[in-house]
Amino acid sequence: MPACTWEAAEHSDRHLxxxxxxxxxxxxxxxxxxSAVFLTGLPETLRLRGVCDWMGMKQEKAQKYWQHGISPAQxxxxxxxxxxxxxxxxxxxxxxxxxxxxxxxxxxxxAEFDLAETRKLLGVGHA
Numbered sequence: 001m002p003a004c005t006w007e008a009a010e011h012s013d014r015h016l017x018x019x020x021x022x023x024x025x026x027x028x029x030x031x032x033x034x035s036a037v038f039l040t041g042l043p044e045t046l047r048l049r050g051v052c053d054w055m056g057m058k059q060e061k062a063q064k065y066w067q068h069g070i071s072p073a074q075x076x077x078x079x080x081x082x083x084x085x086x087x088x089x090x091x092x093x094x095x096x097x098x099x100x101x102x103x104x105x106x107x108x109x110x111a112e113f114d115l116a117e118t119r120k121l122l123g124v125g126h127a
Contacts, residue, residue: 017055024052043073043081047088054092063093079109087118096122 031038031045046069054062066089073082083105090099099122106115 021052021056028052040076043069043078047085079105083111083114087114091121
């Protein structure tokens, strides 16, 4: 299930949200279990687990998963995954430092769409 589907459930009725969240949690749990084999999937999985927890009103757990996703993204040179995690943290936590880090990565890797979105969140003019 695409992340946008269940993340969009944040603004849906409670039953749909609960059903989609349960499916998302199962999927994330399965990937985390297999992360030793699928190491490159770990940063995204940890980011998505953080979103699940954030939407489930478990903000501290969400922050923990997002933080844990940063190291493997850096270690593996997965700049786009790192940028997505920083952007997610910046947006959800209303944290300018994370948004500025996301902006820097976007500019470095040429992620123009995310760069424009990040600059909008920062209140900076578009490049």
